[in-house]
Every structure is written in structure tokens, then in C-alpha cells.
Amino acid sequence: MRLLKLVDGFELFHLVDFDADEVPDYAILSHTWGPKRDEISLQDIQHNVAHIKSSYSKLQFCAQCLRKHSLQYIWVDSCCIDQSNSVELMTAINSMFRYYQNASICFVYLADVSGFDASRNPVEESVWHAGFGNSRWFKRGWTLQELLAPETVEFYTQDGRFLGTKHDLGTQIQGITSIPVLAIRGSTLTKFSVPERLSWAVGRETKLEEDRAYSLLGIFEVSLSVIYGEGRINAMRRLRAEIETRERQRAEDLYRRSVKDGTSIGAAFERLEPIAEPRTSPSKVQDLLDQVIGSISTLVPPLKAICNGIIIPEWIGVHNERCSSLYTQLRSSGCQRPRSMDFNPPFRTARTSCGGLWTFHYQLFRVELNLLPLLSESDVIDFHLTSGEN
Template sequence: MRLLYFDTSGTLKSKVFSSEIPDYAILSHTWDPNGHDVEFTYKDLMKNTSRDKAGFKKIMFCGQQAAHDNLDYFWVDTCCINQWNLSERSKEINSMFRYCQRAVKCYALLSDVTDPSATDPNVEPNTWKTSFRKSRWFRRGWTLQELIAPASVEFFSLNHQLLGNKADLEQVIHEVTKIPVDALRGRPLKEFSVDERIAWASNRETTEEEDSAYCLLGIVEVRMTLIYREGKAEALRRLRLQIESTESTPFIVPFSRNSQFTGRESELTTLQKTLFVEGQTTRIAITGIGGIGKTQLALEMAYRMRQAYKDCSVLWVPATDIESVQQGYAQLAQRLQIPGWDDEKLDVKKLVKIYLSRESVGRWLLIFDKVSDDSIWTTRAAGADRLIDDLPASKKGCIVFTTRNEKTAKTLAQENVVKMPEIDAGIAWMMLNKYLSNRDLTNEQQEANLLLKELTYFPLAIVLASVYISINNLTIKDYWMLLRLQDKKTVEFISQELKDKWQAHDGKHPLVAPWLISFEQIRKQNELAAEYLSFMACIDHRDIPLSLLPRGQSFEAEKDAVKMLSDYSMIIRRPAESALDIHQLVNLATLNWLRKENSLSQWSKISIIQLNNKFPDHNHWNRSKWRRILPHATCVLNVGLINEDNSNKLSLIWKYAASLYADGEWKRSGELFAQIKDTSLRVLGEEHPSTLTSMANLAST
């Protein structure tokens, strides 16, 4: 925390405290409409200039008032936060409510309120109350937490006259703000509903539209990444998701509910009847071909269970490979605040198992999505239990798996397997109609039937086709003609790997032609969006942080590119984590297209460089960050198209190995350090510093 103080010569100074923070006061005020041109900012503080700015008078007032109250230090947002450093800005805004709570005094300076009676004895006392009620201070978003959080708030007029404190003026403040008096007196915020707390800010304004959500972070007691230019609606939506995920009954699901979900009622009924059988932990597996909608079925079930059982914790773990399961368990342990979650010596899988196996935890539903095969669950690694042995067991718990592999489904859930058949023409028609926003298809019925038949009633293909038709305002016949015009050889080439693992018809996969139509349109309209899809094809298709994407020409360009991919259903947003997913079929189609264009090597290099630049230090405080990037590093390093002596690849392997070592995976990290040593010896020689470092790292494993 950065605090201000005046030294013995009267010069304004600052000092950063990481612990043992001294007593301090804070200034609550409204920014001048001209912003940085008038306010005394962090840059002015660092340069020790601009004392003639009007905003510096506020700094002087706060410092002098703090000294009057025997406080050496004080905090003012204009110059204690580096507004140009987005990382610091986000961190400080998430901490502001706590700063206000810890303050010994809060001075609210109302620049539009004067007290004539202070200088003119002929003026009636308390004439300032009319302008006090109308003050802009009560209409600004950020002043809400500065009113609620501090124990002591003192109000001052423009000419620095004390008007009263929060306790003296609580009735007036209540009438102006509609905030309950108990809240002003410090009643715990948890005793007020979330909707009520959000309503306190309903008539308040902010300069940046997203701040309408961000100014509520402390009020609703959550933390959230700040993404300016995402828009007010998106910021408020993310805020709601974050609130939901941190309420007393956890709902840790990375995706929003699919409003277009259609059909599958029989499968949902079967699932709901099987869940929560008294006296045992229920395990159920959902199985079916790729792209049939297993994840969407599990997602809909998760939201329905949440509605049906308000006391049920709903938890989600991606399970494509051992790394994703490990990361999923780690995130659960952290989000659930299980004691020991941040201890690198402890196995988070065991922590989660022990925690959920306690009946006192209550009812829970644990979903493992996209289980690839049963080998990672039934194989015993050296010195470790099988993954299947780390599953929690409770009379109040249910575990659901989604998998393409029927053998895996039976291994994990025995006879409790829900098979998802291919959808029929009726459900396909309902899907098409719903994704076309229920437009009248009376005059297009024949064309719609032809289109659905061409797409073999494949759900993901129907989604891609529907959104393309809607965005480009086409008739169904127009789109059907586009499908027929796609190059047969290109479609068959891209279908190669897809048809090996998923359903295919006549040498082509039903998803490929719709994907190709959408991708070519994206390439024409937004080159950056196409580049993002190419980049993401080289890394893991799940939980891709937006911060991992290559930079565009501007933030607006980056935002537009992601929006286009979302509009065309090429990606699925994870609003709460500021991340996205790509369906594995879309990912493979893009990968095969890059192979066809002889561009895979180029994009593999770009991906390695980007990951190497973004990979955080392997210090323990970065654990959650590098754990999140490990699956992406695994994918890009396994492509095998880039020479081992590539400097960026060597650097990425070293960071990857160091992180694995810090996470207790010494065997795997030792293998990687040995690989780096061998490459360094061959390329650089045994006396080169990099070779010596590699040998030292290997010796420590």
C-alpha cells in the first residue's frame, strides 16, 4: 500500500508498505471533470512537480487534517495509484474497500457544498444542508464504498469547514442515498442481500462505464479482474458470476448457461433420477460421439441442480489429461479455501477428497468434463495413488463424468452410463429454429430439411450454420448452396483426423464445411480474429486466458476479434476467468487447415514465443498463474515441428521444467532438464553458461 506523508521540510513524499501498515487517513472526493489535467496524479508525485495544480490543494488539505488528528500518513487515490499501470490499477481497485475499512479517518471533501455561516455571522446556521443533499458526492460510484467502509467519515465543505460526521448526519444521508441506517452504522454487509447492496449504486454515475460494476467489488465482497472497454453490461454480468461463485454454497462452473439448449429431456430426467441416491456416492457417466452435446447436457444439469437444491455445491473439473485434472483440483482447493491449498508440499487432490468426503460439507455435485480415456484414472504413477482412488466419497455427493469412450464410462461409473444418441430430425429442427431466433421458417421448410440432412443432424454443425445465417442475413437456401460449393478435397483433408476419432460420413466430417465457411468469412472481415484462432489451435483448447492472446493494434481491435469469434460460435467465453475455450472439433479443424496451408510450423513458433514471454516466474506466489499455462505449454511443446535448439523453445522448456519441479513433479522435471542439458551440450558446448546452468538444475532434481 502506497501512503503519503510530509517530511520535516514540508515536502510531499510517498512510501510503500507491504506489512505493518501504520495508522492513516484517506480522502474521499470527486474527481474534477478535466481529470488528470487538474488532479495531482501519480506521475506528478514521482516527478515532484505540478504543485500549482488545483488538485494539489486537496492533497494539502488531507495532509493537514491528518496531522491535526495526529496521523502521519494519508491516502489519496489520484496519486497513490498508478493509473497508467493496468496491473497495479486492478490490484489497488480490488483492495480499495479494505483500505477504506482500515483507515482511522475518512475525510469527505464536498467541492460543491459551502457553509456561508462560517464566515458571515448574519447567515443562518445549517444553510449548507440544502446543497449537501444535492451534492455530486452522493451520485458518484466510487464514493459509495468510501461512505460504507470507514468507521469514521467526516464531511467538509469546499472551504474546508467541518459539516459533521457520518453518525451526526446519518438520517440525512439515509434520506439522500436510501442506504439503511444500520449499514451506515457498520452492520455486516453479509446481512444485506446482494441485490439490495447493488441497488445502493443504482443512481450513481462513473466516468468509465465499467466502473459501475467495479465500484461494487468491496460492497459485494468479491475480487475480479478489471477489463476496461468490455462495456457496462459485460462487467456487471461478470460481477454477478463472480458473486455466484463465491456465495456460501459454491457454484464453480466456468461457463454461462446456454439459453439455446434444446431437447435432451429424457437424458436429463434419467440423470436427475439417478443423482443423490441415499446412502452412497453416486457416479454417473455421460457418453456419446464428439460434438453431440455431452458438455452442454452436463452444463444444463448443473444449472438445474442449482435451482432444485439451493444447498448443493456444484463443482466443475476439466479432465482431458492428468495436467488438466491437477489444475482443476488446485483451482477447487483455492476457491473453496481448503486449508493447505497453497502448500506446495501437499497433494491438492487429497485435500479436495478429504474435504468433500466430510458429511458436514453438505450436498455436492462434482463434474469431470471431457474425460479422454481411463488410463490416467487407473494407472498408478510412482509413489502416487491412482486418480480414481482420489475421488471423494460421501452419502451427500454425486460425481458425473462426460466422455466419448464407452469403456472409460463403464470403468468410472460401472452401470450408471447415460448414452447420448444422435439427435433426430425433430430435435434438429428445434435447434435450428432456436438459433435462428425463432424466425418464421414456414416458407423455408423444404430448404431447412435439406440443410439439416446435409449436416447429418450434427448439433455443433447446426450451431455454426445457424449463427452464420443470422449474422449474414442469409436465406437457408443461400447457406445450403454455400455448403455445396465448398471444395471437396479441402473438406476431406481437414476431416482426416476428425473422422478417425469422431463420426464421419462419406470421407468428410459434418462439422468441417460449416467451419470452413465461417472461418473464410472471419478471415475476410477480421484478420486478427483468424490469427487468434490459428494461435489457439497450437495450444490447449481449454481455459485460454485472454491475456495469453497476441497483441493487436489496439485494445479495441483485440476486443472486436474475440467478439467475432464468439459471435460465430468458434469459442466459448469463460466470463468469470476472463478466458475462453474452443470445442476440440473446432480446434482440430483449424489445426488441419494450418497443415494444409503449410502454416502450422509458423504458428507453432509464434505460440512458443508468446508462451515463453507470458510464462511467469516459478516463484510460489505465481503458482496459480503458471499452473494455468502448463497445459498450453504441454500442447505447443508436443507439436514437434520446432527444432530442439530453438532458443525460445529451450527457454520455454526450462520454465516448464522449473514449474514442474516447484510443483513436486521431480521425475518429469528431471527428464526435461536432462533434455535441455543434452541440447545445450550439442549446440553450445560444455563450457557455455547455459549448459552449466542446465547441469546444475539437473543435479538438484
């Protein structure tokens, strides 16, 4: 990671590269870009010509804030990334959320908000709030993650006056952005649905159309190859595919962890795996079956998926005189060949929260595709296992 280091006693910076495990405490700047030619680049810092750019005031602001917080290093996107290096640029874009998340503090420089005194004077207060709410910082695509990722965010006017932190101003920011205060103040983003998180980006703009997608990578914990020139539609299509893959994985993880009594169906059936061995005695089989008598509840994932090493229930339309059959399949990466064994008797029966009585057979299969129950994402199935033949 490349950082700007403040030279003691001066408003001068030089660039320092750090390995991932050696990065010191650092601050980070959030700002809106003016014309690219006016922004300070990495080459401007290297050639000591940053002071001739109109945006040099941003570095002066950074120096002021670093001294205030007794910090020495800061990350600034315009001059800590070599914009001419496509590999470095792609790495930075995919790491951007993490850069902001790991920063000790984020300084927001509002170039279009003047230094109204946020005093108790009602008139002055209303003028300040109007200027704050109309800042284009709240309308830019990249600043969404810059608001949400850091734990501590401080807002400043164009002349360096402190306005407050995102915790202090959470209610005002919610009114401006429609982002819930809980998210603004640091609640885990995965607590909010994908559609809700996408809604936070509505109306935000980026200079490059592809950045409409790239600026959301950290919000959804995904990565993409950066292909400027592919267009917004293609970039958004790839983003959607990555989000769907990520959410499918999360659903599968939730499925494995969601048993109310602390025992996953997968773990319960792993205890039954010795049943598939031909040498297992009938008494041992009965003992193993008795171990899982009780109540098991699990969320049913909403998607069809291929799950390695995960037990997924497959509901098959097999009917007999008494009831349908609920089969459970296991893809066991350790199996050398497909194996299955039914025990009749004893059966186990299950009454589900969706109604109906199901025979519970024990099968171990090497399967490539598990067909999941046709239920909604929020459905919960309770299996009440009982002993005895049904």
C-alpha cells in the same frame, strides 16, 4: 501499499511504499475527480510539480486534517496509484474497499459544498443541509464504498469546515441515499440482501462505464480482472456471475452452520462413518445410531451445487407402502471407492416441518452432484430422529 507522507512543518508530501505487514496507521481521502488533467498524479508528486495543479488545494486540505488527527500518512487514489501501470491499477481496484476499511479515518472533501455555518440558526441550518444533500459526492459510483467501508468518516466543506461524521449525519445520509442507517454506521454488509445492496448504487455515475461494475466489488466481497474497453454490459455480467458464485458459497457455509442444537448434520453423520466399515459389529452399529437420536434442524440451501466434503440431503422419489425415503449422501474425499450400507433394521424415521414421514437410511457415497431439496431459501427442515422400525 503506497502512501503519502506529510513532511513535518510543511504542506509537502513524498511517496513511501510499504509491505502489507508494515503499513502504518493512515488516513484516506474520499473526493470527486475533476478533469483528469487537473488531478494530481503519482508523477506530479515524484517530480515536485503538484503545487501547480488546481487540485493542489486537496493536498493542502489533507495536510490540515492529518495535523488535526496527529497522523503522518494518507492514501489518495489519484496520486498513490500509478494509473499508467495496468497491473497496479487492477490490484488497487480490487483492494480499494480494503484500503478504506483499514484506514484509521476517512476525510470526505466536498468540493461543491461551501462553508455554511452549521449553527442552530434554522435558516442557516436548512441552507447547509440543502447544499450537503445536493453534493455530487452522493451521486458518484466509487464513493458508495468510500462511505460504507471505513469505520470513521468525516465530512468537510470545500474550505475545510467540519460538518460531522457519518455517525452524526446518518439520518441525513439515509434520506439522501436510501441506504439504511445501520449500514451507514458500520453494520456488516452481508446482513443486507444482494438486491438491497445493488439498489444503493442506482443512479450513481462513473466516468468510465466499466467502473459501474468495478466500483461495487468490495460491496459484494468479490474480485474481477479489470478490462477497460469491455463495456458496461460485459463488466456487469461478470460481476453478476461472481456474486452468484459468492452467494452460493455463503449458502453452503450457512447450511453447515445452521443447526439449531449446535450439531450440524454433517458432524452427526461423520460420527456414523465407521458404520461403513464391514468389520463394525451389529452392537456397535446400534450404539452409533443411538448417538444421533434427537432433533436436528438445518436451513436448506436454495441452490444446486457440487459440495466437496459436505453432507447434502438428496430427496429421491422412492416410494413404498408406508412412506418415501430420505437418503443422505456424503461425498467423502477420503474414499477410495464408492461405499454404501443400509441398515434394515433398525430404521430411523423423521417427521419434517414440511409434513410427511420419511425413512432415514444411512449411506456413504462418493458422489459428484448433490440434488438439493426443491424448497425456498428460507425453508427450514426439522428432522426428529426416533429409534425403532417404522
